[in-house]
Amino acid sequence: MSVKISSKEQVESIFDKYEYFLFDCDGVIWLGDHILPKVIETIGLLKSLNKIVIFVTNNSSKSRNDYVSKFEKLGIKGITKEEIFGSSYAAAVYVDKILELPKDKKVWVLGEHGIEQELSELGYTTIGGTDPKLIENGVGFDPESPFLTDLDPEVGCVVAGLGLTLNYLKLSATLQYLLKDNKSLPFIATNIDSTFPMKGKLLIGAGSIIETVAFASGRQPDAICGKPNQAMMDGIKEVNPNLKKNPSRGLMIGDRLNTDMKFGREGGLDTLLVLTGIETESNVLAQEKQVAPTYYADKLGDFYELTK
Amino acid sequence: MSVKISSKEQVESIFDKYEYFLFDCDGVIWLGDHILPKVIETIGLLKSLNKIVIFVTNNSSKSRNDYVSKFEKLGIKGITKEEIFGSSYAAAVYVDKILELPKDKKVWVLGEHGIEQELSELGYTTIGGTDPKLIENGVGFDPESPFLTDLDPEVGCVVAGLGLTLNYLKLSATLQYLLKDNKSLPFIATNIDSTFPMKGKLLIGAGSIIETVAFASGRQPDAICGKPNQAMMDGIKEVNPNLKKNPSRGLMIGDRLNTDMKFGREGGLDTLLVLTGIETESNVLAQEKQVAPTYYADKLGDFYELTK
Numbered sequence: 230m231s232v233k234i235s236s237k238e239q240v241e242s243i244f245d246k247y248e249y250f251l252f253d254c255d256g257v258i259w260l261g262d263h264i265l266p267k268v269i270e271t272i273g274l275l276k277s278l279n280k281i282v283i284f285v286t287n288n289s290s291k292s293r294n295d296y297v298s299k300f301e302k303l304g305i306k307g308i309t310k311e312e313i314f315g316s317s318y319a320a321a322v323y324v325d326k327i328l329e330l331p332k333d334k335k336v337w338v339l340g341e342h343g344i345e346q347e348l349s350e351l352g353y354t355t356i357g358g359t360d361p362k363l364i365e366n367g368v369g370f371d372p373e374s375p376f377l378t379d380l381d382p383e384v385g386c387v388v389a390g391l392g393l394t395l396n397y398l399k400l401s402a403t404l405q406y407l408l409k410d411n412k413s414l415p416f417i418a419t420n421i422d423s424t425f426p427m428k429g430k431l432l433i434g435a436g437s438i439i440e441t442v443a444f445a446s447g448r449q450p451d452a453i454c455g456k457p458n459q460a461m462m463d464g465i466k467e468v469n470p471n472l473k474k475n476p477s478r479g480l481m482i483g484d485r486l487n488t489d490m491k492f493g494r495e496g497g498l499d500t501l502l503v504l505t506g507i508e509t510e511s512n513v514l515a516q517e518k519q520v521a522p523t524y525y526a527d528k529l530g531d532f533y534e535l536t537k
Numbered sequence: 538m539s540v541k542i543s544s545k546e547q548v549e550s551i552f553d554k555y556e557y558f559l560f561d562c563d564g565v566i567w568l569g570d571h572i573l574p575k576v577i578e579t580i581g582l583l584k585s586l587n588k589i590v591i592f593v594t595n596n597s598s599k600s601r602n603d604y605v606s607k608f609e610k611l612g613i614k615g616i617t618k619e620e621i622f623g624s625s626y627a628a629a630v631y632v633d634k635i636l637e638l639p640k641d642k643k644v645w646v647l648g649e650h651g652i653e654q655e656l657s658e659l660g661y662t663t664i665g666g667t668d669p670k671l672i673e674n675g676v677g678f679d680p681e682s683p684f685l686t687d688l689d690p691e692v693g694c695v696v697a698g699l700g701l702t703l704n705y706l707k708l709s710a711t712l713q714y715l716l717k718d719n720k721s722l723p724f725i726a727t728n729i730d731s732t733f734p735m736k737g738k739l740l741i742g743a744g745s746i747i748e749t750v751a752f753a754s755g756r757q758p759d760a761i762c763g764k765p766n767q768a769m770m771d772g773i774k775e776v777n778p779n780l781k782k783n784p785s786r787g788l789m790i791g792d793r794l795n796t797d798m799k800f801g802r803e804g805g806l807d808t809l810l811v812l813t814g815i816e817t818e819s820n821v822l823a824q825e826k827q828v829a830p831t832y833y834a835d836k837l838g839d840f841y842e843l844t845k
Contacts, residue, residue, distance in 0.1 A: 334585075370701035370734045379566040393678035395705045404732075408739065417770050428680045431716065434710040437753035445731050445745035 231502070231513055234526040240535045243524070249472045250275055251465070251493065253456070254296075256484030257529055258508020259430055264303040265505050267530025272305055274533055280471075282312055283465060285481075287455035287488065288399040288420035289390030289435060290319040290367045292346035293384065301396055314465055316419040316435075316455035320388050321347035323454050334385030337414075337441065339403040340392045340435075344419065348388070356381055363399050376402040378527035380409060389442060389450070390419030391435040400441055407446035416448055420455025422488065426507065456483075457491035466496075484508060485497055490522050538819050539810070542776075543836040548843045551832070557780045557787035559773070559801065560719055561764070562594045562604075564792030564814020565837055569736055572611040574814050575838025580613055582841055589780075590620055591773060593789075595763035595796065597625040597698030597727035600654035622728040622773055624763035628696050629655035631762050636723055642693030645722075645790065647711040648700045650745075652727065656696070664689055671707050686711040690706030690718060697750060697758070699743040699750075708749055715754035718772055728763025730796065733814065749779055765799035766808060774804075790837065792816060798830050807831040 234240060252258060258268050275282055284296065291299070293313045300308040306465040323360070324330050325393040330353070338344050338358035343459060345355045355526035358364065363376060387406050392399065396480030406414055435455075443449055454460055476497030483489020484506020502513055513525050524531075541547060561568060563639055566576050583590055592604065601609070601621045608616040624780065629652070634640050638661070646652050646666035653663045684706060694715050700707065716723055729744030741747055743763075774781035784805030791797020792814020801808040810821055812831040816835060821833050834840075 269658045325664060365542045372738070372740070377736075377738055377740075395703070397701045397703045397710070397741060398705070400745075401738075404739065404741060420593055423755070428685075430680070430709075431712065431753075432680070433712060433749060433753050440752040441741060441745045441749045444748040445739075445741050447731070475628075492731075 230518065231516070231522045231525045233333055234524050234531060234535070237535050238381060243480065243532075244278055244280075247280070247478055247480040248279045248282065249469065249498075251285055251479060251498065252437045252482045252529075253286065253483035253485070253489045257379055257482055257503050258284070258305075259303060260505070264305070265473055265530060267528070267533045269304050269410070270533040271530055274349050274451060274536070276307075281469065283469070284308070284313045285456060285461065285465070285492070286314070287316045287420040287422055287435070288340040288425075289315065289320065289343050289455070290393065291315060291317070291343040293318050295343060299384065301374070309523050311468070314461060315343065315347075316461070317343035317390060318347045319461045319464060320344060320417050320419045321351050321353070321453035322388065323417055324348065324353065324386055324461060325351045327452070327460075328386060328417075330385050330415075333383070335381060335383045337384045337387045337403065338389075338505070339399060339438070340388065340390035340419065341394070344388055344390050356384065357399065358400060363402070364394065364396070374398055374402070384414065386415045386417065388417045388419065389435075389439050391425060392438060395438060400445075402443050404445050404523070406529045407442055407448055411504065412446065413446055415452075416450050418450035418453045420449075421453050422455070439446075456488045457495060459495055462492065462496035480523075485491055486512065486516065486520070486522070490520070494520065503525060503527070503529050539824070539829045539831065539833045541752055542809070542832050542839060542843070545843050548840050551788065551840075552586055552588075555588070555786055555807070556789040557589045557591065557777065557806075558593045559593050559787060559789045559806065560837075561791035561793070561797045562592055563596065563734060565790055565811050566592070566610060566613070567724065568813070571615070573836060573838060575836070575841045577612050578841040579837055582844070583708060584615075591614070591696060591777070592621045593764060593769065593773070593800070594622070594745070595624045595728040595730055596733075597623065597628065597651050597763070598649040599623060599625070599651040601626050602654065603651060613648075619776070622769060623651065623655075625651035625770070627762035627769045627772060628656045628698065628725050628727045629659050629661070630650060631725055631760055632656065632661065632694055632696065633659045635760070635768075636694060636725075637750070638693050638723075641691070643691045645689075645692045645695045645711065645714045646697075647707060647746070648696065648698035648727065649702070652696055652698050664692065665707065665710060666761050667702070670709070672702065672704070674711060678705050682710070685713055688713055692722065692837065694723045694725065696725045696727065697747050699733060700746060708753075711750050712753050712804060715750055715756055720754065720756055723760075726758035726761045729758075729761050730763070732811065764796045765803060767803055769799075770800065770804035788831075794824065794828075794830070795821065798828070802828065809834060811835070811837050
């Protein structure tokens with residue numbers, strides 16, 4: 230059964246035991262645009278102890294650069310791009326390192342700026358995505374749009390993720406690429422979260438959007454890059470050789486049992502669930518032993534509060 | 538094995554055998570906005586023989602009134618509302634007759650004008666749907682939209698279908714109603730076609746849109762109203778008592794094996810597949826005996842051409 234963190238001694242023993250602290254962001258560090266209590270102090274404390282912090286997020290609408298700005302804006306200073314792993318970055322790395330898509334091929338994007346920026350940083354040209362010509366300005370759908378009729382022969386891959394500017398044209402154009410050449414273009418999903426928590430509501434998640442084009446094309450994604458998929462963990466371990474060698478030196482902290490905790494556990498890390506996000510204490514305590522988080526806490530800021 | 542219609546004698550024996558001729562529209566009567574060859578003459582011939590013609594369509598974006606206008610515009614004169622069964626009408630009838638939703642309850646619509654109009658004709662107030670306040674004019678998604686935060690307590694049902702003006706707000710607002718009150722509001726799908734053929738392309742179908750909100754809410758529709766579901770056939774038989782008594786007096790004509798032919802067969806009718814739509818001759822001939830169409834023909838207009 231998961232151990233609740235409620236004393237200074239427990240926190241100190243965690244500081245002794247782990248070198249790597251991996252964090253989910255939304256529900257752990259912040260809720261939307263509001264930083265959670267004593268998070269700044271807790272991150273500061275970990276850094277003062279020379280711990281390695283890594284932020285792992287499934288939100289593909291932002292790039293790592295966007296996240297650097299968000300951390301700064303919320304008052305968490307000095308977080309670098311290298312400390313952030315987002316599903317848009319993971320998808321771009323997958324296209325580059327696993328698919329080895331030639332750089333003269335283009336990538337069709339169903340999603341936002343974050344995916345485009347990460348692919349662009351790796352040298353790819355993207356089409357679709359946030360192209361304003363795909364926005365219909367409320368004038369209705371044009372079935373003769375060139376996005377449907379003149380497919381770009383240089384597209385070599387489709388990457389799909391969260392898109393708040395979704396419309397019928399974007400979905401239908403994506404479908405054309407998924408059906409093209411006997412359904413042979415690789416189909417990469419940033420993540421498959423069914424919902425996207427925002428301002429206290431559950432909105433449509435990347436997984437539900439991807440489900441639309443998957444159902445229409447009769448295909449499933451060839452790869453899923455976000456948590457709990459281990460492709461993301463493998464990428465993190467690649468740049469942190471000590472974690473790769475000793476995953477038990479790492480602690481994954483998150484607010485979702487079926488993504489964050491699964492992600493950490495399957496990567497060989499210990500896990501800590503915070504109750505500031507989507508799960509309740511009774512959910513945590515109802516978990517069977519083999520999938521229960523190692524620890525749980527009311528909030529991440531307890532690390533700081535309990536040690537003062 | 539399916540019999541190919543290729544002689545005057547075969548056509549005359551069909552005219553003798555059947556009293557009711559049920560037609561799918563797209564791929565049989567027209568392709569998009571183009572009427573198929575000799576269809577006007579074939580319908581005229583059937584009417585001159587006092588046959589009962591019924592048009593059955595899964596396209597929920599149009600109401601029966603819209604279809605009356607479309608038939609007229611394409612030169613098929615004198616088709617009445619009573620001869621048309623659309624999935625939007627079937628959904629409205631389901632809400633009224635099966636759910637028996639009180640008329641002071643509202644219906645949240647994910648879809649177009651067709652659904653709104655049919656529900657309105659049966660005395661219901663709809664919200665959502667084509668409300669221009671749900672169109673975002675390309676300015677981006679507003680997570681504080683009242684459609685997400687102020688759910689209408691009078692909504693008693695959700696009807697979802699095809700929507701070419703789909704966006705993230707419409708999907709996410711629909712999700713709020715599907716999650717509301719412990720997921721207890723009835724969830725009605727007009728149809729679940731995965732794709733929507735238009736101008737020679739396969740676009741996103743109602744079923745793929747419904748899949749998005751189904752996946753996000755963790756729910757499946759409580760009822761599916763379009764072909765091949767027999768709720769639609771039951772409605773047709775209700776107003777055609779002779780067909781109800783003798784379904785073998787009816788012939789279902791369509792262009793899709795897995796919707797039209799299944800719909801006719803499971804309703805006890807004989808079936809005829811035309812090759813002007815989505816299927817090929819080799820597809821038809823590859824069907825196992827128990828699901829093969831009774832007949833197939835190159836096109837509906839062959840009825841007229843072969844008898845002249």
